[in-house]
Amino acid sequence: MQTAYFPGCSLKTIDRAYDVSTRVIAQDLGMTLVDVEDYSCCGAGELKGEGLKSHFLPARNLAHLINQGETEVMVSCNVCYHELSRTAYAVKQGGVHLDQIQSMLKAADEPQILEQPTVRNTLEYLVNVIGLDEIAKRVRVPLTGLRVAPYYGCLYQRPAKMLSSVQIAGEDTEHPHFMHDLMAALGATVVEHRAETTCCGGKNLLSDEKISGRLTGRILSTAKSSGADVLALMCPKCAGGLDALQFRAIGTVGESAQLPVMYYTQLIGIAFGHRPEELHVGDMESDAMGLIRQFLSEPAIR
Amino acid sequence: MAKGSGIIERSLLQDDQIMEEDNLVMDGIDISGRWNTMLKTRVHSERDLDSWDDVRASAIGESIDNCIQCGMCTAGCTVAHEVPGFNPRQFIYWVRVGRKDDLIKNADIIWRCVGCYICTNHCPKEVNTAEVIESIGQWLRKQVPEKMDQAYLANHEAYRHQLETYGRLSLPRLQAEFLSKLGRQKELFGPDLRQAAIRMLKDGRALKTLLIGRPRHWNRSRSVLMESGQT
Numbered sequence: 001m002q003t004a005y006f007p008g009c010s011l012k013t014i015d016r017a018y019d020v021s022t023r024v025i026a027q028d029l030g031m032t033l034v035d036v037e038d039y040s041c042c043g044a045g046e047l048k049g050e051g052l053k054s055h056f057l058p059a060r061n062l063a064h065l066i067n068q069g070e071t072e073v074m075v076s077c078n079v080c081y082h083e084l085s086r087t088a089y090a091v092k093q094g095g096v097h098l099d100q101i102q103s104m105l106k107a108a109d110e111p112q113i114l115e116q117p118t119v120r121n122t123l124e125y126l127v128n129v130i131g132l133d134e135i136a137k138r139v140r141v142p143l144t145g146l147r148v149a150p151y152y153g154c155l156y157q158r159p160a161k162m163l164s165s166v167q168i169a170g171e172d173t174e175h176p177h178f179m180h181d182l183m184a185a186l187g188a189t190v191v192e193h194r195a196e197t198t199c200c201g202g203k204n205l206l207s208d209e210k211i212s213g214r215l216t217g218r219i220l221s222t223a224k225s226s227g228a229d230v231l232a233l234m235c236p237k238c239a240g241g242l243d244a245l246q247f248r249a250i251g252t253v254g255e256s257a258q259l260p261v262m263y264y265t266q267l268i269g270i271a272f273g274h275r276p277e278e279l280h281v282g283d284m285e286s287d288a289m290g291l292i293r294q295f296l297s298e299p300a301i302r
Numbered sequence: 303m304a305k306g307s308g309i310i311e312r313s314l315l316q317d318d319q320i321m322e323e324d325n326l327v328m329d330g331i332d333i334s335g336r337w338n339t340m341l342k343t344r345v346h347s348e349r350d351l352d353s354w355d356d357v358r359a360s361a362i363g364e365s366i367d368n369c370i371q372c373g374m375c376t377a378g379c380t381v382a383h384e385v386p387g388f389n390p391r392q393f394i395y396w397v398r399v400g401r402k403d404d405l406i407k408n409a410d411i412i413w414r415c416v417g418c419y420i421c422t423n424h425c426p427k428e429v430n431t432a433e434v435i436e437s438i439g440q441w442l443r444k445q446v447p448e449k450m451d452q453a454y455l456a457n458h459e460a461y462r463h464q465l466e467t468y469g470r471l472s473l474p475r476l477q478a479e480f481l482s483k484l485g486r487q488k489e490l491f492g493p494d495l496r497q498a499a500i501r502m503l504k505d506g507r508a509l510k511t512l513l514i515g516r517p518r519h520w521n522r523s524r525s526v527l528m529e530s531g532q533t
Contacts, residue, residue, distance in 0.1 A: 009471040013511040014502065040469045040517040045417055046461035047527075048433060049440040051361035056526060057465070060517075097361060108523040158419035159430070173423060199380040199418035206480050207457035208414060211384050215416075240473075247494055283505065285498055 003125075004070040005033040006061060008080040009041050015077075015236040017280035021265035022076045022122055024279060028138055028272050029130050036065050036073060042083035044237075045203060052097060056104045058087035059113060067111040076122040076265070078235035082155035082163070084119040089162040092116060121156055123234055123264065124165040127178045132185045140273030142187030146295055148267065149191040149228035150179035151219065151242075153235045154199050179232060179264055186271040193226035195219045202237035209248060216241040217253030224259045230291055232264040239263070244285050260288040270296075306339055313386045314376070315341070349400030356441045357397055363437030368427040369394050375421030375431045387411050390421055390435055397438055402445075409442045409449040456483035466527055469520045472511040474502070 003026070011019035026033050040057050047054040062084060065073050075081040090097050091113055102112050126135065160166040160173040171178055176197065180190050201208065201215040220242060223231050233239055242249070242261050249257040262284060269279040276282070276292045306312055306320040319342050326338040357363035369391075376382050376391040388411050396404045405412075412435065421431035443450055460479040464471055481487050489495060502508040517523065 009514065010473060012470075013514055014473055014507050016507060016510065038518050040520075040523065041465055041471045043465065044461065044471060046458065046465065048362060048417075048436050049443075049458075051437075053527065053529075054362070056523070057469075060523060104526050107529075108526045109519060110523065154418040154420075159422040159432075199416050199420070201380070201416045203417040204414065204454075204457070206460075206477065207451070207453040208416075211381070211414065211416070214384060215380070244498060283507070 001030060002032045002034055004036060004065055004068065004073040006036045006039065006065075006073050006075045006077075006080055006084065008039070008075070008077045009044075010079075010236040011077055015239060015283075017283040018076055018236060018239075018263045018265060021263055021269045021279045024274055025126075025265055025268045025272060029126075029134065031130070033074075034068070034070070036061055037068060038064055042080040044079055045083065052100050053104070055087045055090055055097075055101050056108075058083045059091075059101045059105055060108070060110050062087060062091070062117045062119075063105055063111045063113050065117055066113055066115050071115050072118045072120060074120050074122050074125050076234075078121070078153055078155040079237050081119060081121050084117075085162050085164065088117045088119050118168070119164060120168070121163075121165050121234075123156065123178050123182070124169040124171060126268075127182060128169045132181060135182065135268070136185045139186055139271045141271055141296070143183070143267065143271050143295075144187045144189075146188045146267075147191050147227055147229045148183045148188040149193045149223035149226065149231045150183060150196060150264070151223070151231050151233055151238065152176045152179060152197050153202075153233075153238045154197065156234060157197065179234065182264065183232065183267065186268060188267070188271075191223065191226050191228040193223045193228060195222040198222075200238045200241045202235070202241055205237070205240050205245070210252075212241050212245070213248040213252035216246070217249035217257045220246070220249050220259045220261075221253050221256035224256055228259065229295075230260045230262055230267075230288065232267055233261055234264055239284075246286050259286065260284070260291040261286045262288045262292075308336060308339060314382065314389045314392070316387050318342075346399060346401070348403075350402040351400040352445075353397045353402060353405060353438065353441050354400060357434065357437045360437045360440075362430065362433035365429045366394060366397065366434045366437075368425075368429045369398070369434075370427055371395060372426065374424040374426060375429075378420040378424045380416055380418045380420060381414050385411060385414050388414060390415075390431055393435060393438055394429075394431075405438070405442060406446050406449065409446050410451050412442060413439045413451060413454045415439070452484060456480050459483065466524055468514070469517045469523060470514050472514050474499075474508070474511050 007019045040060055043057040157173045157176045165171040166173050183190050198219055201212040205212050266279045281292050282289045321340045323338055325334050358366050373391045376389050381388045415435045417432055419432045425431050464476050481489055
């Protein structure tokens with residue numbers, strides 16, 4: 001099965017762990033990922049203040065997608081997912097905004113958006129298109145005994161009206177559960193921690209250290225005190241605050257915020273029998289590698 | 303006791319809106335204590351509707367007129383619980399009644415929106431609140447750039463510059479530009495980030511960020527991004 005895929009800047013560079021693990025499990029599941037050609041940044045939310053111009057970069061990527069003969073694209077990064085969905089929604093609304101988007105594309109000598117693009121999130125795609133049964137069939141190393149706290153962040157389910165995860169797949173916008181279902185299918189113990197959709201403050205990660213430290217600290221300590229061994233992520237921006245800058249969260253709320261953090265795709269990869277090195281588990285700044293090595297070496301506790 | 307400590311949602315009010323006297327007698331009756339907390343009467347003498355015109359004319363702010371001031375946005379807001387005075391419902395109110403002075407007084411607060419879209423999701427009237435607040439923030443940035451937080455401006459300018467120049471984001475390069483704009487480039491080699499930087503050099507991620515490249519014909523797209531006037 002051929003699937004168009006948009007990795008984005010972050011996954012191409014420092015968050016390669018998310019990209020590589022997405023590709024590894026996609027291959028296991030019989031998907032052929034075709035990258036959107038000549039990608040540009042999605043704008044990362046930073047151009048929103050400039051109104052319609054904020055649609056230019058996502059529209060450029062969507063136009064390339066359509067030009068490749070695809071109308072549906074799978075996106076792992078939640079920020080790209082949100083930005084591309086937001087523009088696909090503007091395309092769907094049509095009218096003056098769409099005309100202006102098309103004329104910006106024309107001015108840049110880029111192809112027009114000739115069909116309605118559909119933007120899908122990898123998590124939702126795995127659960128709904130591939131199916132939990134199919135995923136469960138491939139599990140070689142069940143995650144039995146591993147207590148996983150799913151963390152969705154914001155942009156996977158908000159704003160609901162723009163996103164296919166809610167509109168097409170029927171995800172619950174207040175209490176999303178696809179990652180819960182997926183982790184349960186891998187044999188993991190799913191930890192409910194009530195911070196699943198709490199914002200990590202990622203937009204102001206650099207500019208507002210105090211708030212970012214408090215928000216990330218609260219998420220990590222809530223998950224930890226609920227008994228989690230690991231927080232499962234789906235957004236590289238969240239990874240910035242919860243993993244790479246976890247020291248800031250620990251500095252704000254103390255040791256209770258020290259928790260291994262991994263992408264959910266890495267956990268699927270482990271369950272499919274891949275080595276942690278193959279999935280770049282060591283790229284995580286938190287001690288995810290230590291946790292996974294311990295988990296794999298002690299079959300007794302499973 | 304702190305001023306106005308008996309007020310529910312005290313964090314949404316500013317100190318100078320609250321009046322409290324140690325001894326207060328009104329019409330011969332002593333009302334010191336719990337009953338002497340009052341809010342200043344608000345008198346609208348000058349309305350400056352600049353902000354309203356600007357926000358509703360922008361592509362991201364046009365839904366502002368749907369607002370019925372119900373407060374669902376603020377009830378769920380991530381930042382309202384963290385930053386005293388951060389109150390999206392009130393920001394929209396100020397814009398619509400033309401309270402430019404109040405908006406400007408809060409120029410350093412409004413930008414702290416984290417864009418989590420809880421407000422947009424909760425709004426019963428289809429206001430895209432998160433983007434309306436962004437639009438108000440942009441209006442303030444044009445009106446009173448000098449009042450904006452330095453870190454906020456540096457963050458925005460660094461993102462803008464990286465996007466314009468390369469069309470793709472390299473996060474280490476972004477962070478370096480952000481810190482050097484604030485004269486804090488030393489932190490790049492400080493104890494907090496050094497370890498991560500060394501690991502990225504060793505495992506090849508640093509090289510990947512350098513080789514991220516530009517999209518084809520980026521110059522043309524860049525000139526579209528640089529064009530001014532479009533909102």
